[in-house]
Amino acid sequence: MPKRGGGRIRTWRPAGEHYEHDDRAHSNNIRRVSFKPGSNKGKNKFNNWNNAKLLLDDDVNMGGEGGGMVEYKKSSFRGRGGRLGSPTPRSAHKKKFYAGILPWYQVVIPYGAKHEKDIMLKSLLSYISPEIFIPHYFKVEGNAVSFYVDDAKIAEKLFYADRKITMPNGFKLILIIRNSVPRININAEMQEKMKLAMAKRYNATTKALDLTKFHGDPELVDVFCALFRPIIMLAAIDIIAENIPDLEALNLNDNKLHGMEHLKVLSAKFKHLKILYLGDNRIPSIASLESLKSLALVELYLKGNPLVNRFNDHESYVSDVRRKFPKLLRLDGEDLPPPIGFDVPEDVSLPPMQQSFLIDPSGQELVREFLKQYFAIYDSESRQPLLDAYHESATMSMSANYLSSDNRNNTQRLNAYISNSRNIMRITDRESRRRYLKTGRLQVVSFLSDLPKSTHDLMGFAVDLLVFKPTMLVLTMNGIFKEHFTNGTPMRSFHRTFVIVPNAGGGFCIINDVLFITNVTKDQENKAFKAPEVTQPATPAVAVAPNIITPAMSALAVSTPSQDDTHKMMLNMLCQQTGMNDHWSINCLQETGWDYQRALFIFNQLQSEGKIPPEAFVK
Structure with missing residues (x-):
């Protein structure tokens, strides 16, 4: 007797042309069952919706496969009759969200093109309220739509909203979440848009450039311009160096920055940079700031990064940061005590080494x-x-x-x-x-x-x-x-x-x-x-x-210094300490029997009484 559980195989249409799913009943949609021997050997051969290559063209860079994947619990399911190997009901499947290593997540909605964009996005926002998100790089691919979010918390809420949002026409939204970044293509058009965005964010009076959450700028709504990608950050630095070479303050808050090695070019590109904001990023440790230590910073902002939470007390945090940036006067918006150091110019060289x-x-x-x-x-x-x-x-x-x-x-x-x-x-x-x-x-x-x-x-x-x-x-x-x-x-x-x-x-x-x-x-x-x-x-x-x-x-048989040498030494020392000329110094020493301490005492006493004439100091 053939095994139970077989089913007919659907004929799939090309990617992007999805079938209507059967959330509503249709009189002409009759499910057929075949009991022929060997029909798929009892296994369902339908592709999983999480295979996003069925939804988007292969030439799109989909990034890593880390977050948002569905995890099914592997176990033998015993049906109502107690028979092992029965098909596992949908209620036994459990899916779990995993945050990925990338700060961006792709949201794919099959059949999303059948709905009004504004109505669909409002439904999503209403479901995850009070959280809000910006649908970056919204795109329509056949019957499917996709966009990106830049927050793992938002991605997780959308992940668990799968099939739980009912649209006005009765369909339930299918949401597929993947840890991925949009495709990068830095061309002349993109660079021009970056320049326009920077021009609005530059303050010529203070020579400060604010690139906070740069990828969310209205000028960049249709291009992927996330500064956490090194290739984009380096392109932005080149644009700034070409147009604002005397930059003194740079704000890079809230840009998902984590790797900092490529930022060592800042010290070479911007000689006058004194203020740097790196708050609300993903900088993991103080060691990550090693590439920035060549900057002569007087103000630094790091609050909101994981590195801050690594310290048990504020004093240790300040001490370690200041070890990297000795001239720092302000940290995380708070003034620091003046640094201890030598008030000498930077270009002063040490004297040559001498043996004695x-x-x-x-x-x-x-x-x-x-x-x-x-x-x-x-x-x-x-x-x-x-x-x-x-x-x-x-x-x-x-x-x-x-x-x-x-x-x-x-x-x-x-x-x-x-x-x-x-x-x-x-x-x-x-x-x-x-x-x-x-x-x-x-x-x-x-x-x-x-x-x-x-x-x-x-x-x-x-x-x-x-x-x-x-x-x-x-x-x-x-x-x-x-x-x-x-x-x-x-x-x-x-x-x-x-x-x-x-x-x-x-x-x-x-x-x-x-x-x-x-x-x-x-x-x-x-x-x-x-x-x-x-x-x-x-x-x-x-x-x-x-x-x-x-x-x-x-x-x-080594020559012994004579008494004259000792007198000469006392004379030189008395001249240096008192400022008197040789004649008056010799008289002072001779009258005290060449007792240096007594001669110095008498000089101080007469000097305090004003009895030493001015000619005693003429040399």
């Missing part, structure tokens, strides 16, 4: 001699002579650490330094911190003598003289040294700070010594202990404290 910095060039020779003598003793067989270089109450601390992400650390261990490292980030106990701090010159020199023997690369030193006064000097240096009597004679990098003060004998000595040691980088290792390529003096051009020479250092 001197707060006062007059200290260069003295510092150079100090470095030669100090490290000559430090790198000798015995470091005991350094006792005379330190103050009785001198303090000294040393810390060591490995370079991060350096795979050579395993072969160049810092065991000789780590065990005595006073790294206060790790040593939090007060007693331990005190124990690792060396106090008094005996402890200091004894500790230095226990460190590995070394040879320093004096030509590679980078030295900064930060403070240069008769009462105190601060000297910092970076450099490389090589260890002796250690396997592999490894190289180390160091940073050292000396604080130097006058001593009782009329000279200077180290009151504080801070040393940091780590491994060298590969670049430092390649450049260490090599002659400099630039033409410079044989000794490093460094700035060091004056007259820090001690009797032990004098034994190195």
